[in-house]
Amino acid sequence: MFRFEEPLYLYLLLLIPLLAGLHYATNYYRRKRLLRYGDIELLKGLMPDVSAARREVKTWLMLAALALLIFTLARPQFGTKMDTRKRQGIEAIIAMDISNSMMAEDVTPSRLEKSKMLVSNIVDKMTDDKIGLIVYAGEAYTQLPITSDYVSAKIFLETINPSMITTQGTDIKQAIDLAMKSFTSNQDVSKAIFVITDGEDNEGGAVEMAKAAAEKGIKVYVLGVGSPQGAPIPMPGSSQYITDNTGNVVVSKLNESMCREIAAAGQGAYIYVDNSSSAQEQLSGYVDKLAKKEMESAVYSEYDEQFQAVALLVLLVLVLDVLIVERKNPLFKNIKLFRKLSKEERHVTWDI
Template sequence: MFRFGNPEYLWFFIVIPVLLVLYIYLNIRKRKDVQKLGTLSTLKKMMPELSLKRSYLKFWLIFAAICVGIIMLARPQFGTKVETVEKEGIELVIAIDVSNSMLAEDVSPNRLERAKQILSRLIDVRGNDKVGLIVFAGEAFIQMPLTSDTQSAKIFLNTIDPSLVPVQGTAIGEAIRLGMGSFSSDQEASKAMVIITDGEDHEGNAAGIAADAAKAGVQINIIGIGSPDGSPLPSNEYGSNFMTDSEGNVVVSRLNEQMSMEIAQSGKGLYVRADNSNRAIQALTAQLDELETTTSSSLVYSEYDEKFTVFAWILLVILFIEILIYDKKNPIFRNVRIFE
């Protein structure tokens, strides 16, 4: 099992393309400045000590050092000890709406990011449950099968964005069907689904499917996210401008609370609206705590070995080599001919 202890430092890789573009730009500018003095071949004869290849090599060594340094800061770790752990909990499948309407900003920072924060907190609170993840919009897909590894569930959760489901819509009924097929065959285990959605562009008979799920012993809970008053829908994930309809009017996305309540009621579960507090988590936790728990055994990685020291040594070697390389030909080894 591999993971990063501080994955947030991996965001520094964003600056890598900027460094490459800047380096290329400065080299082009330098070449133009040199050409003002004469042709490059003539200037090379005038400066025999100059070595462009060494300059390029030094840059790529520094570039490699930066990449290795970022990985080192993120603290790569490998799981080394596997233990069988018994947990007493329920089977919980979480379905998250990733349609474009979830980018509306009537909750901070937007519906989708707030939904991920809520679900991450829920996974922490329900640490003894087996958890599965489903993403849906116009279609539904299993993002992670049912597992006791809640840390992996949080990692998968952080990767969720609207691009995972290209077909737009809100196919809650399909998500419920897929969730029902994700549970184990253990008849004694209590089963529940938590669906977080704004209910926009609702498709299908989700309430009827939720009723069928309740009859099969699966409790359907809905977290509504957004505002009934609605919010302009950004045309991109950065919210720089808003979507408009064919007549040029700004598209406003609204939380469909009535539909969400009907689905939760049919599924013998709870409906709660999410906001910028922890009220939704508290209400949902209380609801799930009423379900009967069962004991299950699972293999988990209980210890992780830090591997950042390996990358630290690689970084030191790269920097040491870079220091030994001159921008111009080394006068000590100028006359050495290894292959002659």
């Protein structure tokens, strides 16, 4: 496995394009000043030893040396020894409803945004746990395979929106089925599925699927987002609301009874999500109560430093830069290492 021990130094690579841009800007203004003195061909004849190509090569050699030096500072390493490390944690799959009804604003700022904040706060508290993300509406898709990379989990979480799935509906059955297949560990660790939904337009079969998950030792928790009174659904990109075929505004209502039924079948719990912080506290409590059993994961325990090889490349590039002089060497005037430019190219690239 390859890695950088000090990856923050890699941000210095941003200097390379900046310095390259500065180089070309300097050449541009140098050419403009040169044209004030007369014709390019006449000036070139007065300075036959000037080589624009050599200067260009030397510039890029210096930039290459700088890039390699930055890689050296970042300390490249190769893993040489694999060990197994025991850790305590759970495996959790978040199945998030992203149907259009989740854009209703009876929960601030919206049902979907409130759900994303809940999950984000849970991820912030995770240490040795694994988490995966599934999005669903009329169909279910894996947004993020189960992982312990919490940074990626939060990045993928922020990108979730209803436009990701065009098939409308709320197929909780398919979401639970996909979640059950997404667990990767065969070890005896606690596994849980957290279904986030407003429960509307359920396609059916969710209760039976939650029961099947419970029989495999996977608990199913349901977070019901919204209000029983309901709210209209904003139309994307406008201030209007979604209407039915008769022109009436569609009001989306939370189906609490269905949510409770699924949670009971999955031997989990139902959490009502409103504008208060109670849902966050309940969710954290249920996550903490899940048994924290030991899991084994393969990790590299020893790494060999590779900066010496990169440092040697830096030295070779610098030596090459020193050997190439900017002026033509009369001893090698008959050796054409740098091809002769055409008249048109000289007008564009020749400078002093």
